[in-house]
Amino acid sequence: MSIPLKSSRYDAVVIGAGFAGMYMLHRLRQLGMSARVYEAGDNVGGTWFWNCYPGARCDVESMQYSYSFMEDLQQEWVWSERYPSQSEILNYINHVADRLDLRRDIQCNTRVSAAHFAPDSKLWSIITEHGERVQARFVITATGCLSAARVPDIAGLDSFQGKWYHTGQWPKHEVDFSGQHVAVIGTGSSGIQLIPQLAKQASSLTVFQRTANFSIPAWNRPLPLEEQNAWKAQYAQYREQARHTRSGILYDYSNRATTEVSQEERNAEYERRWAKGGANFTHAFNDLFSNSGSNELASEFVRTKIRGIVHDPQVAELLCPKDHAIGTKRICVDTNYYATFNLSHVQLVDLRQQAIQHIDPQGIQTAAKHHGFDSIVFATGYDAITGAIEAIDIRNHLGETLNDKWKKGPRTYLGLMTEGFPNLMFITGPGSPSILSNVIVSIEQHVDFIARILQHMQTERKTFVQTDLFFEDHWVDHLEALAAKTLFADTNSWYTGANIPGKPKVFVPYIGGVGTYRALCEDIICEGYRGFFFQ
């Protein structure tokens, strides 16, 4: 798929060809700008290219998980299920790449290793892993929030004689676990999707759990054409509504606090949402993310469900999350996750009671015993939000590195730019709603914002845009103040970098909501791009 370079200088280089990079390319072309997109994978799709593990599925419903910028596109695509599978999303992304003729400006199998701003030419110099060098006026990262897969540093992994995998770097060929003794480490969203699927194949499945997670049933089902057509008849209106919601998704957001209703009403509401399925559950009352007492009632409702599903009371208790408030780690959406632990060949190991000591050629040694395996699957997550950006050696005109600047945590203005690094923009960067939202809604909003900045620069004949410390500091303080009003700040999660040893613990995303963020951005644009400085 690698396409030879036509030129070594572009108006913009975009890093990543997932949903963000592809839409950015489309908008750059509309502005008449030359652009090159570099993609590490051998095809487009980003996160959905890499995460092809069994059971991989989006937790946003199909009708809402697609681009909204082109009416024809959203009318013509047909989904097959309520929640889209990874393969169907990948088909959709490939369809868009062909439909908009994007591939000719996308260079796959090319990882960007560095981007240095040259003081003389005032251009970014972009260097790839293979030593290719191009120049660009703008660098735009579209590297995704969940793309830097993380395999924990467990002694002896290299000696393991079976095969091992990470969900975020799954092989492109089918992996057959039939007849195998399989380990899964990690019970986040990926593990919860994968475990029921692997249990269907493996002769034994051992799940190593460090932290139990809350999961709500997906009740996934085929999506009848009539239902899709009814939705499509009002697509534009639904999209516009979604853009102004808290999470960029048309959920049933409640205006009532838990404290306003009786116990019967409360339970009826939880039952209704459980029966409907999906992440909508955490919007049952408007105080679940701010009032720990209210949150505990919702948490206990789910724990009671888990105890009702899982036959062995000890296993059920281990699967009940007790160390965090529901929703403050990304809520999982599953198909048969808890029930899988009723199968006689599925075993749960609590790493809080017996930590992994090392891996050896035959399997995993915990503090309690040795477990023999043919395969080990790491569902251990990502260096989220900042990991893929920080993997690139980004330096400004003074030779200062972005990593150095962000060593105590990422600092941006609106999640879009960071002071001292002109003409460098982040799509769904740290400090934006990004991963707390329907990410396609957030991607479109950021890409449109960047395109408007670029258009403004064309009109005003400007070549540089940057932000300054005043606006950056103010934004970082604002992020912290917003998070402090919620229960999120108290939870160890990948939102705070707590899953990565040594990573500064900072609540990274903007938690004020997609609609509020959008309105704020519109105000900033109306006020002449407040906080952005042009030259």
Ligand code: NA7
């Ligand atoms: P997550 O949500 O970060 O989950 C990773 C899981 O792996 C989680 O249960 C971790 O436990 C566990 N983990 C991580 N490191 C270790 C080690 N060293 N030992 C044992 N267990 C470990 O990643 P996912 O891929 O599941 O989901 C990411 C997002 O993708 C998800 O939120 C959706 O938005 C889609 P911990 O909780 O850290 O104790």
